[in-house]
């Protein structure tokens with residue numbers, strides 16, 4: 014089956030990923046970045062330019078450089094149709110069209126160019142063609158918007174296997190499908206140009222959207238714009254003579270680029286030095302930008318997300334205390350001020366264990382892995398890495414919970430005593446894939462005392478239970494007296510990958526001899542049961558059968574004894590079967606005798 018890729022087709026940035034040996038990895042583009050700006054430059058003649066190189070054309074050819082096209086594809090219900098793009102957009106019978114000279118483009122045609130680049134770059138990196146994809150869409154996208162996204166995928170040459178909601182993908186990336194059923198999650202997604210807040214509920218491993226809210230014109234771009242304004246003011250204050258130059262769109266683009274880089278650094282640093290080279294001469298403008306200054310301009314922008322959050326909580330009929338988790342998505346949530354703000358609104362620290370601008374793509378990739386069968390269990394439950402069991406007669410491994418069983422789980426079996434008048438059994442807990450107890454790992458052992466009875470009469474139940482925390486509880490109970498013992502072992506699930514691999518490799522290497530060992534041991538156990546029984550029957554009822562018959566039985570017994578020394582399990586198994594067969598009538602005679610005796614005693 015061919016690979017399926019996961020794609021986050023973002024308003025600002027797009028990403029593509031693929032499962033690699035069980036792990037989602039995001040693929041870097043030809044420029045060496047995992048983030049590909051969703052920007053397309055359409056020159057008057059020649060091929061379209063996509064990604065970072067196109068982004069650089071924005072200042073030079075604003076009317077031919079298309080960005081944020083996803084906004085034209087997906088409008089929230091009730092939002093105005095007005096867009097202030099530097100390129101020409103017209104609305105034609107409800108459909109938005111981009112006009113470039115004589116040509117016009119549908120938004121999905123532009124999006125398909127972004128997808129084409131992701132596809133081409135990933136194919137180059139993976140070294141093989143990719144045909145199938147999972148693409149994410151905002152949770153509020155309606156059917157038409159989803160279809161447009163799907164068409165974009167198809168135009169780029171993908172079979173679009175599934176479209177999943179961005180917040181759902183993000184929740185998958187954060188591993189929240191492992192939360193308890195009915196858990197509620199808020200996904201706070203502040204990207205370049207759009208803000209989305211979604212409340213999800215987990216239902217049997219599937220995320221249901223309880224409510225969504227947001228704004229398709231709110232995001233990091235707003236911060237960039239304000240930062241340009243601030244830097245421009247500072248330059249004018251110090252160099253009033255440059256006022257004219259500061260209106261130059263190339264110069265503004267340069268300030269934006271430098272300001273943007275400074276903004277990113279201020280998420281982890283307290284202050285950065287910006288240096289804006291002037292267009293004229295060799296002078297430049299050096300400036301120390303502090304996080305405080307940046308936060309002062311970001312605060313009112315971030316604050317605008319508040320009402321959307323409150324409304325989405327209201328729509329889901331939840332107060333923040335009822336949420337089980339709040340996760341951060343979108344590059345802007347790397348800013349400390351955003352994290353503080355989210356913590357205030359939801360009255361809890363948001364989960365920031367994933368890269369916020371990569372989470373959606375990682376989730377799409379995980380979904381792709383599930384579809385292509387690379388991730389077996391959709392619920393991603395833990396499984397037992399190796400089989401668990403106890404040692405039984407003859408040193409054999411008796412598996413109670415097979416390897417790869419989903420946790421939590423429970424299994425049990427009834428055992429009996431091998432020796433008459435035995436009054437204690439030892440329960441040896443084993444882990445591994447080998448047939449003989451001695452080749453497996455011993456996790457623990459304990460004794461259980463029980464009433465001495467004849468061989469095979471004891472009834473000892475052994476139960477294994479692995480709870481959700483991966484702790485193995487071993488219970489052994491003498492069902493006649495109710496006496497029981499319970500032990501807990503915590504090492505049953507946490508086994509290093511190498512140890513598991515080694516154990517499985519060994520079990521495969523030794524599969525043949527192991528199986529022969531097991532068959533041999535089982536045959537020996539059978540002989541040990543058969544021989545004393547036949548001998549005692551011969552003493553009791555031997556005189557009631559023909560001499561020839563007696564001789565034949567002796568011959569069969571002899572063959573079993575010889576076979577026992579041969580170590581050939583086929584031979585012993587055959588000898589056992591023949592002895593069993595050849596002494597069937599002895600069993601009948603024994604029963605007759607027992608009945609006659611009982612009748613005599615009754616008299």
Ligand code: ADP
Pocket residue numbers: 022023024025026027203204205206207232233234273276277278280342343344345346347348369370
């Ligand atoms: P989208 O979902 O809109 O495609 P992203 O999630 O990639 O966008 O977010 C892009 C936005 O995040 C941009 O405005 C970018 O400047 C901002 N951003 C990315 N990294 C950081 C950072 N470290 N600090 C602040 N803002 C950041």
Ligand code: MG
Pocket residue numbers: 023024204343373
């Ligand atoms: Mg996004």
